[in-house]
Amino acid sequence: xxxxxxxxxxxxxxxxxxxxxxxxxxxxxxxxxxxxxxxxxxxxxxxxxxxxxxxxxxxxxxxxxxxxxxxxxxxxxxxxxxxxxxxxxxxxxxxxxxxxxxxxxxxxxxxxxxxxxxxxxxxxxxxxxxxxxxxxxxxxxxxxxxxxxxx
Numbered sequence: 001x002x003x004x005x006x007x008x009x010x011x012x013x014x015x016x017x018x019x020x021x022x023x024x025x026x027x028x029x030x031x032x033x034x035x036x037x038x039x040x041x042x043x044x045x046x047x048x049x050x051x052x053x054x055x056x057x058x059x060x061x062x063x064x065x066x067x068x069x070x071x072x073x074x075x076x077x078x079x080x081x082x083x084x085x086x087x088x089x090x091x092x093x094x095x096x097x098x099x100x101x102x103x104x105x106x107x108x109x110x111x112x113x114x115x116x117x118x119x120x121x122x123x124x125x126x127x128x129x130x131x132x133x134x135x136x137x138x139x140x141x142x143x144x145x146x147x148x149x150x151x
Contacts, residue, residue: 059099068082068092105121
C-alpha cells in the first residue's frame, strides 16, 4: 500500500515569527506592523513523496524520481534523462533501483542499447505524483495566502 506524505517547508515563516514574536508586549505597535508587512514576500514549498509502508527514508517516490521518469518518457533513456538534469547516470540508476526495491515493482523497462520506457506502474505513479502535486500547490497556495499573507 502506498502512502503519501506532504511536508510543507515554511522555514522563512517560522524564522520571521521567531524574530518578531507578536505576542510579546515589548514590541511597539510600529514594530508589530513592520513584522506583519515583512511576511508579504514569503512563499512556501510543497514536498510530496510516496512511500511504501513505513519505509520513509529509502525507496521514496518524490521530485527526483519523478523528474527522472519524466525524462525517460521524453528522451527514451535513463542516461539521457540523467544528463538532462546534470545527474550522474550511476546516481540516477541507484535512485531508480532503490525506489523499485522499496515499492516491489519495476518503474522502467530497460531495453539495453535501445533505451528505456516507463512500465504501466511507472506511468501511473508519475501521473498521480504530478496531479497530486499540482492539486496540493493550488490548494496550499490559497491556504498560505489566507493564513500568512492576508492575516
